[in-house]
Amino acid sequence: MIRYINNLNLNFLNLMPYVLEYNALNFYSTVKGHPLRDQKKHRRLKKRMLSYIEDELKEDAEMADSLGVSYRLPKLKEVISHFQSLFKIFQNYGQVLDLRDQNNLKTGSRREDYPKYFNRNFHFQVNGYTSESSAEIYDHQVEILFAGMAAPMRRLLLNEIAPFKKGKILELACGTGSATEIVAKFLPDAFITATDMSYEYIDYAKKNRPFHNVTYKQLDATSQTERADCVYHVFLTHEVPSQQRREILRHQLASLKPGGRGVIIDSLQVGDVDFLSEVLYDFPKYFHEPFYKHYIENPIEDILDELGAKRIKTTYRLFSKCVSFGR
Numbered sequence: 001m002i003r004y005i006n007n008l009n010l011n012f013l014n015l016m017p018y019v020l021e022y023n024a025l026n027f028y029s030t031v032k033g034h035p036l037r038d039q040k041k042h043r044r045l046k047k048r049m050l051s052y053i054e055d056e057l058k059e060d061a062e063m064a065d066s067l068g069v070s071y072r073l074p075k076l077k078e079v080i081s082h083f084q085s086l087f088k089i090f091q092n093y094g095q096v097l098d099l100r101d102q103n104n105l106k107t108g109s110r111r112e113d114y115p116k117y118f119n120r121n122f123h124f125q126v127n128g129y130t131s132e133s134s135a136e137i138y139d140h141q142v143e144i145l146f147a148g149m150a151a152p153m154r155r156l157l158l159n160e161i162a163p164f165k166k167g168k169i170l171e172l173a174c175g176t177g178s179a180t181e182i183v184a185k186f187l188p189d190a191f192i193t194a195t196d197m198s199y200e201y202i203d204y205a206k207k208n209r210p211f212h213n214v215t216y217k218q219l220d221a222t223s224q225t226e227r228a229d230c231v232y233h234v235f236l237t238h239e240v241p242s243q244q245r246r247e248i249l250r251h252q253l254a255s256l257k258p259g260g261r262g263v264i265i266d267s268l269q270v271g272d273v274d275f276l277s278e279v280l281y282d283f284p285k286y287f288h289e290p291f292y293k294h295y296i297e298n299p300i301e302d303i304l305d306e307l308g309a310k311r312i313k314t315t316y317r318l319f320s321k322c323v324s325f326g327r
């Protein structure tokens with residue numbers, strides 16, 4: 001029976017627990033005075049959104065089929081750890097609500113070498129990106145936020161990295177290593193260096209996502225100078241102030257070897273998918289996202305163009321876009 005479960009079925013199956021969990025968290029949060037979405041807008045857009053999601057998940061599954069990638073059911077160990085982290089998320093949520101009530105946005109300086117903008121409770125996440133306990137629940141929290149659709153968005157990477165089978169790959173802002181895992185399995189013969197500003201997230205990735213072709217290390221993407229055939233990042237640019245965003249892209253472009261490719265995956269921006277533009281403006285209303293509005297209003301492609309990037313190409317999947325470019 002299992003062999004009849006194809007990539008598309010698995011995409012839909014994977015959504016189910018997270019859709020339930022999102023609704024449970026939204027209910028709890030709403031009762032406490034902090035809804036996670038605009039309910040009226042949600043009802044108005046629901047039908048269109050569902051048909052959009054269905055089409056996009058089909059396209060993701062077709063892409064995976066064409067690249068020979070097979071999704072799989074979770075192992076028992078993963079199901080157990082899913083429920084453990086779900087418990088931690090709900091346990092932690094009281095503190096998240098306190099942060100919201102107090103509008104407490106700063107983590108306090110946890111390390112001297114973290115820049116000021118980084119010491120924040122992004123998404124009202126307790127300790128932002130600066131503690132082990134935050135790293136432990138990050139992946140699951142992101143999946144709840146995206147109702148189980150983070151992986152199809154990260155997989156926009158696959159078509160772009162496919163030519164670099166034995167290449168040197170540099171990942172910026174790898175966080176806990178979710179995108180790293182996708183890339184490491186897809187390119188077993190590549191040499192991947194996965195980096196992030198957060199010492200705590202890098203430690204988590206080292207422990208929980210070790211791969212023979214991946215080396216993890218702490219690195220600030222605004223000042224990195226390593227050269228590689230492909231340099232990519234996922235969900236980074238909306239999290240940083242405009243000046244740092246530009247610096248990251250400038251360094252990313254400069255670090256491409258001849259024939260190399262930069263790849264950026266991040267949120268859609270205003271005008272990318274027309275009917276979703278109004279939803280993008282809601283995100284910073286419900287989550288602490290101090291740099292998001294500036295991000296969605298300033299196309300990544302324009303910044304790359306100003307920096308002199310060539311062959312700028314954009315593709316879309318669900319609530320994300322993928323911009324690739326060369327020198």
Ligand SMILES: C[S@@+](CC[C@H](N)C(=O)[O-])C[C@H]1O[C@@H](n2cnc3c(N)ncnc32)[C@H](O)[C@@H]1O
Nearest residue numbers: 129173174175196197198219220221222234235
């Ligand atoms: C939304 S998370 C994305 C993580 C991961 N790429 C993913 O797909 O889940 C943003 C990440 O950017 C990292 N970050 C923020 N500013 C950074 C910088 N200047 N250099 C490197 N990493 C940075 C954070 O530590 C965090 O792990």
